[in-house]
Each structure stands twice: as C-alpha cells, then as structure tokens.
Amino acid sequence: MKKEKSAKKTQNEVPNEQNYFHLKAGDTDPDLNKEILEVILGTENFCVYLDTDYFVQWKTSDSHQGQSCLGAILNKVASLEAQSQFIAETTVLQTVRRRIGEGLARCLSGYPDEDSFAALHEVEADIHAKNRVISWRWYFLSAMKLTGAAVILFGVLWVFRSFFNNLIGVTAFDIVLGTLCGSFGALLSVMSRSDRLVIDANAGEFLHHLEGYSRIIAGLVGGLLVSLAIKAKLFAGGVTFSGNELALMLFFCTVAGTSERLVPSLIMRVDKFISTSDR
Template identity: 25%
Template sequence: MSEPSADQTFYEAMVALSLWRNAHPDKKIDSEPPDIVAKRHIVMTRLSSMQEGDIDPWMGQKIESLIRKSTRYIVYLDSHLEVQWWWTQRLSSEEGMSVIQANVMRLSCASHFLLDERSDLLKPPFPKLRAIFRFIPLCRRVTDEQLKANTERARDSAKRIRLLIGESMAMVLNGVKREECEKVQAMAEDQILVAKDQLCRPVFFWWFVTLLLCLAGVAGGLQVAQTYCASSLLHTLTSWTQAGLAGAFGALLSVTTRTRSLRLEPESGKRGLRIEATSRMLIGIGAGILVHLAFEAEIILKSALSSAGDVRNAAHLFLCIASGWSEKILPSLLSRAESFVATPQKDK
C-alpha cells in the first residue's frame, strides 16, 4: 500500500483539527491531545511554506499576491484577485468577525467593475468602427493597445483595492479590534469611489459637453436666421433656445463641481451614463426656459424690467444659469437679485 501524499496528509490534518475544535469549543490550544498537536504541526509546516505562485492546498487557488500569513492563518489574492483566507484555530475573540467578513464580500463585489471584461467603459470609443479598423493596421494596433492599457490599468487599481480589503481580513484574524479593521475597509471604500469617478467622469462629462455644443450651434443658427428674417415665432424660438442654453450651462457647472456626489455607477455602461448626462442637461434647459418665461411675464425681478438693457439682460442671464445650477438655491438667489437690482432705483 502506497504512502499518502503530502496533500492528503494535509487534508486529513485539517479535518482532524476542525472536528476537534468543533467538539471542544471551550478548550484552548494548550489542552489539545498529542495526536491533534501532531496534526496541527503538519498544518503549520505546510502553511509556513506557502509562497506567491503556489497552489493553496486547502482553497485550491493560485496565490498571486500574499497579503499576510502566520502559522495560524493566511490571507491572499488569487489569480482572479479575489480575497481568500483560512485559519487553523479558533480566535481568542470572534466578536465582529462576521461583520468584517460581510464587508469583505460587499467591497469585493463593489470593486468588481474594474475586472469586468464586458464593461464598455474600458473599451476605446466608437466600438462600431472596429470593423473599419480591421482594414487599417495602424488604427487596429492603436485600438488594441489602448484596450490592453485600459484593462491593465483597471486591474492594477482593482489589485490595490483588494489588497486593502484583504488587509482588513488579516487584521481581524490577527486579533485586531473591529473598529480598526473597519477603518481599513473605509479606506478601500474611498478608493472604490475614486475609481468609479475616474472611470465614469470622462464619458459623462464629454457627452454633456457635446450636447451643450450642439445646443449652442442651434442657438447660434437661430440668431443668424433672425438677422435675415424678422419673425415673431423665430424671435420666440431664439430667446427660448438661449435661455435653455444658459440653463444647460449652469447644469454643466453644477455636475462638474459635484461629480462624486452624483454617484455615477460603472455598471450602467456608456449608454446609461449618456442617458444620465442627457437627463441632467434637459433639467437645466427646462429650468432656464421656466425662468425666462417668468422673467418675461414680470413674475420675477420687476424692478429689472424698467432698468437699462444691460442690467436687464445680465439679470436675465444670471437667473437662467442659476436655475440650471440648482433649483434648490433659486428662491434665495431671486430675492437677492431683486434687492440688488432694486438698490440703484432707490438711490436715484
């Protein structure tokens, strides 16, 4: 009969340790019988010898990045950058262990977008033109290199985040208090938000700018047409378009200063981010047009209507941009603008 392999001996030792620990939950390590001590020695020897590039005999995963190990536990990233861990003995205090484990899984799922090969955010723009690129060797090479660079950059970012996540698990296995482990997990969560912002911001911002330039082109065309055709309908359309353009510009300023607070999600893809940018722009356009109608109907800033043309136009433009910036601050801005424009009238 052949002797058992090293892996089989390790499995038997791990199973024996687990069974004894479950059968004697109140006993400490110094109370173990000699046969269990021998089994523990086998496990500790195998655990101490594991290095990056080895196959973990217990989890069956390749160790890509070793986060931390001792004779009692090991925490590492496997070839898929998933956090893996196991330990050989009961912790002195397992309070908060389940919370840390749950957070490890939650943060791992939250950072999965960096490893999602189906995400179009990592792909070069204009994917439908790849059929044309096949006939242009230089364009095809540039496109493939860009895709490779984006994928490697996202994987490096995911690895840094997962190392932080794994470190929090290693800390709790080493007996560190739950509060300290959660601080490390909070750092990982901040890194995830930064990665989401860096991935989503270019698509969202440039699509918003593209739409804004298109609207500016329409407003300019209507302005030129108005010089050659004196029409009340054309004048109305021009004024509405200009007011909408001002509101959209205010919305652009708003989303530029608070992109992180918009909570843009990479899972929505380029299409979802473009829809989000379009909806934000439409809100700004609608707010600008509403302010324009209220201004022309003398509902707001009545004192500005009797002022000089420059003051009136400046107040009008200011309110349209402010309405696109934030509808929440519009009432206070209206009252301040009213008093500001009314002051010169009282001085006279």
C-alpha cells in the same frame, strides 16, 4: 515488517497533507479549486491568498486556534470586497484586496482584535475616497460633455445670428439661446454642490452618466420655460431695465438652470393664474 512500513509511510504523509498551507502563486488550491494569484500570508496553520478573480480566500488547519474576532472580521472582509467592486483597474483592485487580506491575516496570526479592525478601517476609508473620486468623474464628465455641446451650439448660433434670425425669426432665436443658457446654469449648480452629492460608484457608470445628463437636460428645460415666460410677459414683465433685454433674458435663463426654486415658482404662478381665470 509490513506494519512497520505502513506506519512509516503514514508518518511521511502527514507533512504532505499540510503542504497546501504553503501554496504559491500559480498553484491551484486543491480544496477550493481556486487558482492562486498572490499569497498574502502562509504559515503552518493557515493561509490567506488572492485568487485570480481578486477575491480573498483563506483556510486553516484543524490545529489552528480560532480568534474571537474571526466572525466579525470575515463579515468586514466580505463587506469591503463588495464595496470595492467598482474598481476597474486590476492593479488598484489587487492592492486594495491585498490590504483586505492582510487585515484577515492579522486576525488569524493572533494579533489583538483592534489591530485587525484598524487595518480594515483604513482600507475602508481609502475605498470610500476612491469611490467618491470615480463617481464624481463619471457624473461631472457626462454633465460637462452635454454642456460643452451646448456651448459649441451657442457659439455657432451667435456667430451666424443674422442668418438664423432671418431663418427662424428673432423671437425663436432668442428662445433657443435662452434654452442653451439653462445648461450653463445647471453645470454651475452641479459643480457648486459637489460636496453634497450622494453618489456611489457601485451603482455603475451608466447610472452616473444618466444622472449627469438628466441634470443638464433639466437645466435646458428650465431655460426654455423661463425664456418662453419672458417672451410671453408672464415673468419679469414689470422689470425696468436700461440695458440689453436679451442679456437680461439669458441671465434669468442661466439662473433657472442653477436654481431649484425659480422654475417651480414660475409653474405655481402660472397654475395660480389659470385657477383664477377659471373662476
């Protein structure tokens, strides 16, 4: 009789051993010790879910028949999780990770390999699009902030130009204006070449801000060099112009911020001049 009770007890425990395949949100996975945020798909043979850290977790029973594409799918899942780390909004991140988990669930459900990969490729395309949008936003906002400060400073200097001309002199005042115009050209360069920028949001917001600031600062330096060269008659000294000389200088300074060739060519010209003088 005792043996019969023991056998019946064992038979009753078998379903309980499989209960973790029917976990629900809020439960703790007894095997991985992960708290479940959302169950993507749970069956008798496998379970795919998101944990509270928004990572895809999965498990199968011993009786589950593994698919030939499982290894490649798992590699793709890990890659997409890494690619989507830049997403800060939890609701968006949860949606993206859920879609990644759905691709894995298709594989575990026995769907054709191409269906699973197609689902993951769609997620990858959306991740790349989000990556580019966020990267542009970080990069352009930082560039626009610094340029905006230069615009305000330019406006203040121009409105009170009589005061500043008397304070620092006409030449120094013109050079300051030319320097600020270099930032305008740099922003124009950033905006016109947006489709050719190689940026990745996974590098972090700080690096994007640093890149945006450095591009505008490079424009400021270019504007400074060109304005100094014009005042020293090293650049555009032989140009005959019937209009306003200050406007011409500001134009060249703006071009210096936009162009990647003007300032280097000016530096080469000065270097050549120095080399000739030494001889």
